[in-house]
Each structure stands twice: as C-alpha cells, then as structure tokens.
Amino acid sequence: MSAIADSDRARWTAIRLLRWYPRPWRMRYEREMLALLEEIPVGWRQVGNIAATAMREWMSPRALGWPARSAAGRIQMARLCSFLIYAYAIDGVARVIGARMISGHVAISDEFDTWATVLMAVPLLRVVQAGVLKLKRVQRSRWAGPIQRHPWLQSLSSWEVLVLLLLLLPMFVMRHAEPRQRWETDTMWAIKPYMNVYLVWMYTHLLVQRTSVYLRIRKLQTAFMNRPKVWPARTPSYWP
C-alpha cells in the first residue's frame, strides 16, 4: 500500500517536474513524455533523472530562445534583456555611489536604511497586488467589474517597470556601501556582491512577468499549449 502511494507520489512529482523544462521543449516533447510517464513505473530515481535533465535542457541555447521560435518569443526575450540591462545599469550606478560613500566615510543612517527597505518593498507589493487581481476567484467576485474598468490595476506598463526598478536604487546603494555586519560570516560576506546580481535578476523577472505585453504573449502561448489534443500534421520543431 505504502509502496503504491510512494510510486504515485513519485509519478505526480515527475509530471509536475515537466514544468521545469524550457517552454520550447515542453511544446515539442511534453505530451510524449507525459504518455511515457503514465506507462512506466516511476520511482524517485526517475524523478531525479527528470530534474537533472530539465536543468541540462536549460543550459542549451535553444532553451534561452536563441534563435527564438516565434516573433512573440523574440519580443519577450528582447524585453527581458532590455529591462535586465537597465536594472544592472542602476546597480552599476549604485556601486559607484556606494564606493564614493565608503571613500568619503559617509555612514548609512537608520532613516536611509528604513526608506531603502520601504522603497524595495513597493515593487514587490505592486507585483503581489497585480497578481491577486488576476486570480480567478477575484475575477469572479463582485469586484470584477471595477477591476476590468482599470486594466492598469492588473498589469504593469513598461514605464511603470522602469520606475519601480529605479526605486531599488537606495537599497543597491546601501548594499554596496554598508560595512560588514557583525553577524555576517565570511561566506555571507564573500557572496554579497553576487546576491545583488541575483536580486536584480529576481526583481526584473517578477516585474516583467506582470507587464501587459508579457501577459498578452503568455495568453497566446497558453492558448497554443492548450490547443485541441489532436496532433498537427506537421510536428512542431524543437530545433530550428
């Protein structure tokens, strides 16, 4: 009984893990893989195998959308890259300001710290708010009417993303300028600059995924993924 439950759990996990694969891969092979997973006995070894190969697929240039399979994919990638460049430019400015503050022995005040944290929370709150309004439960509620009348509530414009990313500047400055804290271990201190790189990437991703253009493209792609379960005469190609 327990073995069966364990196998079911493993199969469920394996099927969920297919979402880890890059979208072009999923468009081409997900159905076949699903059919295979429904037929073979699935254990935790297979789950590990799927997770490992999903990571490997992400390392392929094809997975990064190069060369992109569609105009929509190219737009998506170009937009993400532009926003990332912009965000890293902000981080670069923050690095210069931070270095000047260190050389000028300018200490970070508690007020600055508080404001930086508050400003950093604003983009996150906006992303959460836009996401919540997109929930089906909310879309079906009595608030659906007013929400539909104000589309900006559910998605971000490109300009808004630029402004929200700019709000991160004080936090980036603080991270570059603040001296080592007592509680920070050597490892934490060593990885701190890389954490900033990750922070920029994470914020840009979160914000871009809520932009109206991204949501429109996503809707198109989802419609394609959920197209009628009949194979087209010509198999979509994963490799260009």
Add this chain to the structure above:
Amino acid sequence: MSGSLNSLGRFSEAGFNILVALAEGPKHGYAMMQDIEQMTGSRPGPGTLYAAISRLEQRRWIEPVASTDRRRPYRLTPDGRKVLRARLAALHEMSRIAKARLANA
C-alpha cells in the same frame, strides 16, 4: 547532417541505444525504453531518453512519424543509419583488436 555519436556528449550511449532500437523499425518512447532494457539490462531514465531523442532529432538522425496518438513513434533517417553503421564498424574493429590481444596474452 552527418557526424559522430560522440558529439552527443553524455547522451552518446543513450543515443546509440536509441539508434539500435530504431534499426528494427519505428518505435515510440516506451517501446524504445523496453527494447533498450532488453538489450542492455538497464532502463534509461525518461529524462535521459528524451534528451537523447531531441539531440538525435536535431542532427536529423531520427525523425518523428505522423501519429494521432500522444505516443509519437520515431524512425531512423538515412543519415542515422550511416552514423549507426559507422559506430558498429568502430565497435567491431575494437572488439576484434581486444579479442586478438586477449588471445595473445
């Protein structure tokens, strides 16, 4: 597109096994998996199988066969046949040398 199976890197063994399995005729993923298990005694992971399939397809060594089923069969292409023959010839040569050395030892 021609080339060597070694270009598949860590998927070269799985790729070779898939080519051998398809030498018999078109097969879908599950049938390939069973065939490989019968031949080698070990079953390839589903992730490894499809990673190898996608790379073989990229090199045009195998191609999908039209199907209404979710289980899409694949077949060897003429290029795939050439690559498989070349690998088998190399293995045959290797095995001949190894046998000769064992006999002389």
